[in-house]
Amino acid sequence: MKTDPILMAVLANRMDSIVREMENTLLRTGRSGVLNMARDFSCAVVTGENELLSSAEGLPCHIFGAHLLANAMTDHHDDITEGDAFLHNDPYLGNSHPADHTILVPVFHEGVHMFTTVAKAHQADIGNAEPTTYVPFAQDVYAEGALIFPCVRIQRDRRDIDDLIRMCRARIRVPDQWYGDYLAMVGAARIGEARLKELCARYGNDTVRDFIRDWLDYSETKMAQAVSRLPAGTVTGHGTHDPVGDVVPEGIPINVTVHVDPAEGRIGLDLTDNIDCIPAGLNESEACTVSNVMTGVFNSLEPGIPANSGSFRRIDLALRDGCIVGRPTFPHSTSVATTNVGDRLTVTTQKAIADAWAGFGAAEGATGLGPGFAVVSGTDRRRGGEPFVNQYFLGSQGGPAHPEVDGWVTYGLAVAAGLMFRDSVEISELKYPVRVGELRIRQDSEGAGRRRGAPGATVRFGPKWDAMTASYVTDCVTFPPRGTQGGGDAARNIPFHRDLDGKESEIAPLGALVLQPGEEIGQHHTGGGGYGDPLEREPERVRDDVLAGFVSFARAREVYGVEFTHDVLADTLTVDLTGTERRRSALRPVV
Helix, strand or coil: CCCCCCHHHHHHHHHHHHHHHHHHHHHHHCHHHHHCCCCCEEEEEEEEECCCEECCCCCHHCCHHHHHHHHHHHHHHCCCCCCCEEEEEECCCCCCCEEEEEEEEEEECCCCEEEEEEEEECCCCCCCCCCCCCCCCHHHHHHHHCCCCCEEEEECEECCCCHHHHHCCCCCCCCHHHHHHHHHHHHHHEEEEEHHHHHHHCCCHHHHHHHHHHHHHHHHHHHHHHHCHHHEEEEEEEECCCCECCCCCEEEEEEEEEEEECCCCCCEEEECCCEHHHHCCCCCCHHHHHHHHHCCCCCCCCCCCCCCCHHHHEEECCCCEEEEECCCCCCCCCCCCCCCHHHHHHHHHHHHHHCCCCCCCCCCCCEEEEEEHHHHEEEHHHCCCEEEECCCCCCCCCCCCCCCCCCCCCCCHHCCCCCCCCHHHHHHHHHEEEEEEEEECCCCCCCCHCCCCCCCEEEEECCCCCEEEEEEEEECCCCCCCCCCCCCCCCCEEEEEEECCCCCCEEECEEEEEEEEEEEEEEEECCCCEEHHHHHCCCCHHHHHHHHHHCCCHHHHHHCCCEEEEECCCEEECHHHHHHHHHHHHHHHCC
16 A cells, blocks of 8 residues: 555545535535435546545435446547536436436546546436326336436536537426526536545645555455455345336335355345336336445445445446346336335345344335325416426435344435435425425334334325325335344335315325325325344333334333333333333243
């Protein structure tokens, strides 16, 4: 290693700070709520050799495949030069799915292509045939209808190529909103470019190159050490996505074979034993397949391993063409690739590891984007009937339990790893003609365990004045998140409609609903699966869960076996240790 260890730490943190400045730029300047409230975007720095170097708080489903994005730029353009920027959203050329527009800016110093900055942001609208960025029943890319940009040059000499801008403005339903988000992405990528140039000017290209090599090697070593602590063996995990209408009426089976070789510090992931692509929008792109299955591995290992191309060297992937979790064959649609089946790929991987080796892996977390995360569209009378489209992130789904850690309440969904934000109710109501009727924790929705999964929430909302369409892609209705090592399953997702009389009825898990004023759409969100026997959970932790409203008194007694003494006058709740021991003895099976 040529780089001084202290200098390497300084430069590694500097890289992360550059990415965080890019992310802050996108958060502060994005036009749509999906960016400036929900933070559905990611930034990264890729080396001139197309290796992911730093992604800070990038969403795994966005950024673990960033090297594929950079490959598309260098493979399809032999005249890349200073001042260029490229727009990329082609899922057949390394992008996640069409709704994730990506700006790539090559960074030159002293005439050498040293880095590429990446700014990827989920769009509120991309010109699909329907006013949503998730089309679960799209038979192919033509039925989906999005504008596709296969890594095209959109700036030359730092100036927009107007023909491409006009194409987007002509097709996208909210052109000004899209253009504002585009400028935010370009600004983020250019901020990263400026900071990387300063870095190279300060330290010199040779020192920076030495750092890149040494940092990726160090990251590989960290991954090898983590894998070496796993037991040796091979296990196959099985998961199932909910039924997809008449296309896959029994649900989509997910199979992940994990092979651990601790002596070599390598872990293999074989996804070839899965069904072929289906005539619907739930197929995984290659980028999402790679990102989401690797996320399951990172979730199963010790924290602190840098997520970059160095650590990725220790993961061996076996994929096949034409597979629903592999490399899709054109023209199959990947409209929903960043969630649903992608989420299932993550949680099936981590649960397979947990089932096989106690103390590692994780239970299953929530998957899919139901009504609590709906794409809503309509017109806004406050702005003269101007159309609006945006994805709401009002809901909250529970995260999975780990061997020693309870699930994350604001987890959201597996592929985002808890890194997205939840929308502000008040700001959502100000920005869009919507009224939120309810948002609260859904009691007893967690998967019980020695370490419990997080509970989900209940949310409902509807239009203020005029009709509004809500599009959604719920999962975990038929197959809720499962526990591991004796942990319990979470409560299932329940998407629902509430009529003018306040009557609530369950609705189809995938689709769209037109709401009239006074009606609401909502979701009783699922939680995360539990890890370990709930009768081994510390009674004081159960008491805390009861006081927080996560767990009811009845569930505390019937599932966790904890008895309490409630002093009404003193307003105190204490654990009855004798009663708890007696209750748990009665609940334990006789061996």
